Amino acid sequence: MKLFETIREMGHEQVFFCHDKESDMRAIIALHDTSLGPAMGATRLWPYAREEDALRDVLRLSRGMTYKAACANIPVGGGKAVIIGNPENKTDGLLKAYGRFVDSLKGRFITGQDVNISSEDVRKIRQETSYVVGGAEKAGGPVFTTALGVFLGIKAAVEFRLPQKELHELKVTVQGIGNVGKNLCKQLHEYGIRIFVSDLKSENTEEVKHLYGATIVEPKEIYSLDVDVFAPCALGGILNSSTIPLIKAPIIAGAANNQLENEHIHSRLLESKEILYCPDYVINAGGLINVYNEMIGSDEENTLKQLNNIYHSLLDIFRRAKKEGITTHEAAKHLAEERIMRAKNSCLLSASAFRTSASQY
Numbered sequence: 359m360k361l362f363e364t365i366r367e368m369g370h371e372q373v374f375f376c377h378d379k380e381s382d383m384r385a386i387i388a389l390h391d392t393s394l395g396p397a398m399g400a401t402r403l404w405p406y407a408r409e410e411d412a413l414r415d416v417l418r419l420s421r422g423m424t425y426k427a428a429c430a431n432i433p434v435g436g437g438k439a440v441i442i443g444n445p446e447n448k449t450d451g452l453l454k455a456y457g458r459f460v461d462s463l464k465g466r467f468i469t470g471q472d473v474n475i476s477s478e479d480v481r482k483i484r485q486e487t488s489y490v491v492g493g494a495e496k497a498g499g500p501v502f503t504t505a506l507g508v509f510l511g512i513k514a515a516v517e518f519r520l521p522q523k524e525l526h527e528l529k530v531t532v533q534g535i536g537n538v539g540k541n542l543c544k545q546l547h548e549y550g551i552r553i554f555v556s557d558l559k560s561e562n563t564e565e566v567k568h569l570y571g572a573t574i575v576e577p578k579e580i581y582s583l584d585v586d587v588f589a590p591c592a593l594g595g596i597l598n599s600s601t602i603p604l605i606k607a608p609i610i611a612g613a614a615n616n617q618l619e620n621e622h623i624h625s626r627l628l629e630s631k632e633i634l635y636c637p638d639y640v641i642n643a644g645g646l647i648n649v650y651n652e653m654i655g656s657d658e659e660n661t662l663k664q665l666n667n668i669y670h671s672l673l674d675i676f677r678r679a680k681k682e683g684i685t686t687h688e689a690a691k692h693l694a695e696e697r698i699m700r701a702k703n704s705c706l707l708s709a710s711a712f713r714t715s716a717s718q719y
Contacts, residue, residue, distance in 0.1 A: 361413075368421055373413075374463070378455035383441065385456055386412055387467055388420035390436040393701045396465055397437025398650065399423040400472035400492070400500075401456070401483075405444045416440045418594070418616050423646070426639035428694035429671055430664065432650050437467045445474040453479055457486025465489050470500060470649045473536075473593075491649040500645035503661065505541035507644025507668045508613045511636050512587055514672040515609045519634040520586060526550035529585040531575070531607065534592025535562035538613045542591060543570050556580040557592075581605050590614040597635075602627050611636040618687065625687035637690035640671055 365373060374387040389397040399420055406412040416438050424436025441456060460469055460483070470492035471480050477499065480492045492500050512530070516523055528551045532539050535557040546553050547570035555572045556579070557563050566572040575583065581604040588607035590596050594616030602624060610617070610633060617638045618624040628635045644665055651661040671693075679689040 364417065368417055370417065370420065373417070374459075376456075376459040378452075378459070381449060381451040381455045382443075383452045383455040383459075384443065385439060385441045385459055386416045387439040387459070387463070388416045388437060389467060390417075390420040390438075391424040391698060392435035392466070393698050394427060394432075395434040396468055397423075398427065398432075398434040398468045398646065399436060399438035400470040400645070400649075401439040401441060401475050402472040403441045403443060403445055403448060403474035406440070406442050409442065412440050412442050415594075415616075422615055422639040424698070425637075425691060425694035426643045426646055428697040429637075429640045429690060430643040430647055431667065431697070432643075432646060432664075434468070434646075434650060437469075439467070439469055448474070448479070450482055453482040454486050457483040457490070460489050461487035463489070468653065470645070491653045492645075500648045501537040502541055503644035503648040503665060504538050504613055504642055505545060505644070507647070507665050508538070508542055508589065508591075508611065508641055509545045510665065510669040511641035511672050512589070512609070512611045514669045514676070515587070515611050515634055515636055518673060518676045519609050523586065528552070528587060529554065529583075530587040530589055531555070531580055531583050531585050532572075532589045532591055533557075533577075533580050533596070533612070534590065534614065535559075535566055536591065539589075539591035540566055542589060542613065543572060547571065554580070554583055554585060583607070587611055590617050595619040597624050597628065599624070599627070602631065602633075605631070605633060608632065609634045609636070611641055612638070613642045614638060615642065621687055625685040629685045634676065635686050636672055637675065637687050639694075640675065640690050641668060643668055 370390050372389045376385045420436050420438035423438055427434045468489045480490055483490050530546055530551055531554040532543055533556055535555055543553055543566045553572040554575050555563050555566055556575045556577045563574045567574055581601050584606050587609045590612035592614055597617045598619035615638055647664045675686055675689045679686045
């Protein structure tokens with residue numbers, strides 16, 4: 359990877375690297391775009407095989423956060439952080455060292471919980487910095503609101519693509535039964551939806567089988583099931599040239615970030631198969647909405663109101679894509695970039711007005 363060329367092409371403002379000698383904490387924070395406000399994005403702890411993989415992940419995730427905030431109409435910018443390490447070796451010292459790293463940015467980056475970072479971990483990080491959210495778990499917490507946003511996105515997609523279907527008639531596959539995937543299964547079950555699940559950990563699938571009557575499927579078989587909705591809720595890059603030809607579901611609507619291995623190629627491949635793709639950074643914005651409202655002290659009613667906007671935003675994106683003959687990925691990107699550009703133009707106009715006023719004195 360050509361570091362500076364990649365950062366320039368993806369439009370990042372800054373990328374920070376940190377190592378704490380005592381705890382051997384290794385972390386990367388990427389700030390993508392702060393036109394709408396300070397960068398906001400959760401922290402992921404993962405045993406990356408190569409440091410280059412960690413950098414690629416944080417760059418893509420932080421850019422996705424910019425688009426996520428813009429599409430959700432949340433006045434924050436996009437950022438993300440990754441800690442390189444084995445979750446089994448996570449210590450209080452590592453989390454506190456990371457908290458000091460975040461604090462050194464003086465509020466330019468506000469973080470929270472992602473893969474392998476729990477609400478308890480957030481509280482430990484908060485001992486070193488105030489620039490972290492997600493420990494209070496208001497409105498059910500970011501996990502619950504992310505799952506609820508995905509469920510609302512599924513409703514929007516079904517209404518647009520399968521208007522003849524009632525929710526209780528649906529068959530949905532959920533790939534990845536982590537915290538969000540399990541919460542999504544619960545919400546699907548409450549509507550009488552038939553659920554198929556796969557996960558690398560058998561204890562996760564056995565739990566949702568017991569709780570919600572889910573049918574367990576081998577991971578390699580999950581793509582080819584004849585269902586209505588495929589919901590990826592694990593890690594990214596799972597929609598690619600190998601998996602897309604296998605997919606029979608007419609709708610893809612899940613919580614995973616960076617689902618498209620190659621955004622341009624694979625969004626078009628889905629379109630060619632007439633599969634309706636819910637852009638990941640639109641449908642999974644519930645966690646961001648939750649922690650943003652926690653940060654500003656807003657009530658749960660406002661959080662739930664903003665969550666409902668996921669449903670409406672996706673319908674707007676679907677209609678725009680159809681009208682303009684573009685993919686839903688492109689339609690979502692255009693929507694986000696238009697909102698960011700309006701914010702930039704507003705700042706330029708304000709600065710110009712200030713200079714004009716100041717020149718009169």
